[in-house]
Amino acid sequence: MSGTRRRVTQRDIARISGVSQATVSLVLNNRLDAGVRIAPETRERVLDAIRSTGYVADPVARRLADRYNRIVGVFTYEPVFPSGTRDFYHPFLVGIEESAERLGCDLLLLTSAPVQDGRRRIFAEGSRIRLADGCVLLGRDLDRGDLTRLLAEGIPFVSVGRRDDAGGPVPYVGADYPAATAALVRRAAALGHTGVAYIGSGAGPESFADRLRGFNAAAAGLDARHLPEAVPAALDAAVAEGVTALFLEEPADAPAVTAWARAKGLDIPSDLSLVALGDPTRPVSFDLDVTGFTIPRREMGRQALDVFGALLEDAETDTQRLLPCELHDGTTLTGRNRP
């Protein structure tokens, strides 16, 4: 390469067009306030120099001066391009990218955030979050401390997925798990199921708690129970007590549950119905078309950036949104005819 290359700076533009650095800055920011005046022909001269050099402000310097860069940080609590969960996270990113393109923003993948205790922390030493105008957070369970600090420092951000308050309301675009889960429970009830079970912790990440809440609300009149883990012993007991429909918090558990059922000589769905509360977070190869609902991942990503844009511009928006999930008619939930 031709020796040492230096960025083109405002000083360079100033020298080329015969004005001061301050003038260049004023032209660039299109300042038209009272008190700031630039002669049209001077403005043109500066703009010409900018065009001919392709000058772009150094985002680092801009941030130091507290300006925006049209850069959105994307922070995930796992590697951004994970191998295992990529199929799950990919649609979110597709949506995010779509909106970014529309908004004319670039995405900064916060890859240099070091991994501590097996997961990333936003505010680890040297985190470059401040390079971006703010960030979008992706991941199943975010660190509560991170959220609190983001709020406290006034850094604009949006979570993909509903979040509980963290020292203040957290902006998010989530999926309406309670509604979707409740709808499926009601469908099961309408099909004659009276013994239903929720399989999964129902605690930890908000998305788990939300599902369980929806389940409990809709199962009020039924014989409902909650199995924190999909272990054979618990499943055995539930079935023995008359449970005929299982609701899976983690759809990736479906193969394991199916295997158990097969071993027990139970047919799905004629003996036992199976409902998946969402999409599998791990890739599973599976032959059953499980009834359940689909998380509007792409749309969540898209709207997350919309909310983010509104936050930056202090525009009025609904900063806490729950999007409806689409119910999926599979083959694993059928009518209950036995007495």
Next chain:
Amino acid sequence: MSGTRRRVTQRDIARISGVSQATVSLVLNNRLDAGVRIAPETRERVLDAIRSTGYVADPVARRLADRYNRIVGVFTYEPVFPSGTRDFYHPFLVGIEESAERLGCDLLLLTSAPVQDGRRRIFAEGSRIRLADGCVLLGRDLDRGDLTRLLAEGIPFVSVGRRDDAGGPVPYVGADYPAATAALVRRAAALGHTGVAYIGSGAGPESFADRLRGFNAAAAGLDARHLPEAVPAALDAAVAEGVTALFLEEPADAPAVTAWARAKGLDIPSDLSLVALGDPTRPVSFDLDVTGFTIPRREMGRQALDVFGALLEDAETDTQRLLPCELHDGTTLTGRNRP
């Protein structure tokens, strides 16, 4: 938001411990050079203040004082998170991310680049390519004009995939298609195939031309032909003239070719062998385990950033690298026993 709590700065630390800001910086960076001396007890005092306040250097300011902003632009000629080609581009990004994390760089996805004539252009009006220290280019066919201009302007960049000169040598990390293709042709020859055909344009992107070149080189003594398109008529003719092994430039065409063969009553591989020259760029669901080679995508991404780092630091490196492809033993290339 709870008022604006100002960051703790070196100035604050300096005030607390009764020294100058410069001293704080020296202590922080643990400078022990000749000419820089800090009394142990002063150092302790400063460190105490740092510990008690939880001070962390502002990465933005730190970078401003640096020559580089440690941002690597990632430019793709299609959306970075495409739906259709995701499985193909994904591994490159994984590798790029890995190296970025190691280098302490952040990745800026240039999603704001406007699409013109159906593809993105680097140097459009308002291009933000100069936000970063340089960039990594991804895509099957890059715009020659863009490459020329990048070279002319001395912007550090590395192409993922080999590129022809564009007014100068283009730094790249590519896959050695000629070698891999030639190896497979030789293997076919060793298995008794004498009539072989290359299916695909063999022109346009460098990766296509490279494959055809490798094919022709290794097929010198055979009855070789080149079918620019995988259309039935051409395939019929080739087979009629004694071709027994097909080499697919675009592995995603495999299902179409297989369907044609099936319709003609040709069995793969007993009547006709099939070789895939790389990985499918589009997702295909397919039941055959096609013999061919695999592009070292992750490693290409990784090394691309290594080269990029070397370019930035004017370090000596091989800036044009071809990585070997791994041959994949499938079930579609077998011995030819007929006379």
Next chain:
DNA sequence: TCAAGATGATAATACGAATTATCATCTTGA
């Protein structure tokens, strides 16, 4: 006793852009 060297810390400045206060110069109107 006094110059030479060692020691410890600081002032000044750079990095690149944004902003405010200020300064010339030119128009007016009376």
Next chain:
DNA sequence: TCAAGATGATAATTCGTATTATCATCTTGA
């Protein structure tokens, strides 16, 4: 003709950190 206002541009400063040149002060040794 001259003060008041309009016009156009700039010098100086800010953001937080890193670095270099410089400056006191204190030890030595002869």
